[in-house]
Amino acid sequence: GQQVMQIPQYQHVQEGEDFTTYCNSSTTLSNIQWYKQRPGGHPVFLIQLVKSGEVKKQKRLTFQFGEAKKNSSLHITATQTTDVGTYFCAGLPAGSYQLTFGKGTKLSVIP
Amino acid sequence: NAGVTQTPKFQVLKTGQSMTLQCAQDMNHNSMYWYRQDPGMGLRLIYYSASEGTTDKGEVPNGYNVSRLNKREFSLRLESAAPSQTSVYFCATNSGTHRGEQYFGPGTRLTVT
Numbered sequence: 074g075q076q077v078m079q080i081p082q083y084q085h086v087q088e089g090e091d092f093t094t095y096c097n098s099s100t101t102l103s104n105i106q107w108y109k110q111r112p113g114g115h116p117v118f119l120i121q122l123v124k125s126g127e128v129k130k131q132k133r134l135t136f137q138f139g140e141a142k143k144n145s146s147l148h149i150t151a152t153q154t155t156d157v158g159t160y161f162c163a164g165l166p167a168g169s170y171q172l173t174f175g176k177g178t179k180l181s182v183i184p
Numbered sequence: 185n186a187g188v189t190q191t192p193k194f195q196v197l198k199t200g201q202s203m204t205l206q207c208a209q210d211m212n213h214n215s216m217y218w219y220r221q222d223p224g225m226g227l228r229l230i231y232y233s234a235s236e237g238t239t240d241k242g243e244v245p246n247g248y249n250v251s252r253l254n255k256r257e258f259s260l261r262l263e264s265a266a267p268s269q270t271s272v273y274f275c276a277t278n279s280g281t282h283r284g285e286q287y288f289g290p291g292t293r294l295t296v297t
Contacts, residue, residue: 104283115274118285171242176226
């Protein structure tokens, strides 16, 4: 079946260090979305990327969508303790109505 | 506006018992979804409803049934709970295009013993 692989599964960083999580799909995606889930909370939408090669920024967060629309990344510059949580990518395979979520990257930030 | 609400927040069931998880939204969205989240597994789609009166199976529908009661409400029923259904269940909605952002409820944490 359609899969979205996300790495790494865990990442521990010192506060101020950068962080990146990567998603790869086995099929071409119509779009990719990113969500953040705080411990004990529910997923909260961050952004959606639609175009091949698209790059979007939200303050310290940079999101990229690959040229082939099969991979994506989220980069956080100078992490803060408020960045703690699990980051999920979710891809919508071309021709499908179902978002496929990656397994997430759990970010811990050491103050 | 409450957004997406789910009841109950927590539930413990014995194997073989039945229960219904409730989800309601006041966002006037057409599409509603039920996901389960297990440690290290991400979110997996159980069922979804593109509009009132329609439902479709997702990735992991076995052991579950759903009802789209009206535009606001989408319930998930476990007829005979099994320990493998121990999970956190999230309801989500979006405006109906399947391409837009999904809004999640707070979740129901279910334990089946």
